[in-house]
Amino acid sequence: METINQSAVSLLWPNGAGTPKSGLLSENAGNDLGINTLAMQMAFPSHLSSRLRDILLSPVDDEATIQYRQEVLEDCLSSPAMMARLEELLPRLAHLGLLASYP
Numbered sequence: 001m002e003t004i005n006q007s008a009v010s011l012l013w014p015n016g017a018g019t020p021k022s023g024l025l026s027e028n029a030g031n032d033l034g035i036n037t038l039a040m041q042m043a044f045p046s047h048l049s050s051r052l053r054d055i056l057l058s059p060v061d062d063e064a065t066i067q068y069r070q071e072v073l074e075d076c077l078s079s080p081a082m083m084a085r086l087e088e089l090l091p092r093l094a095h096l097g098l099l100a101s102y103p
Contacts, residue, residue, distance in 0.1 A: 011069075011072050012055070012065075012069065013065060013068070014064055014065060014068040023058075023059075024054075024057050024058055025057045025058075025059065030053075030056075030057050035053055035056045035057055036053060038056065039052040039053035039056060048094075
């Protein structure tokens, strides 16, 4: 049987590096910035809004990560076809995420 390489792909972290330790914005700062509202509006599916909120409340100051995120955004903005395809895949990806959380 062939082994499948399951390396992580991330749009947030370069080389699938994962979440580095960083400080969280205070609850007051999050409220001032409207992070809760933003997370609820952006989240698909909606049960991911708390995870998205945590991401938005955790700004990064690592130059490589900031550069990587700018490159990802530039790629997204320059390829409407890729974004349309990704939007088509989102419901399937969300479903797979739900399945992965079951024993």
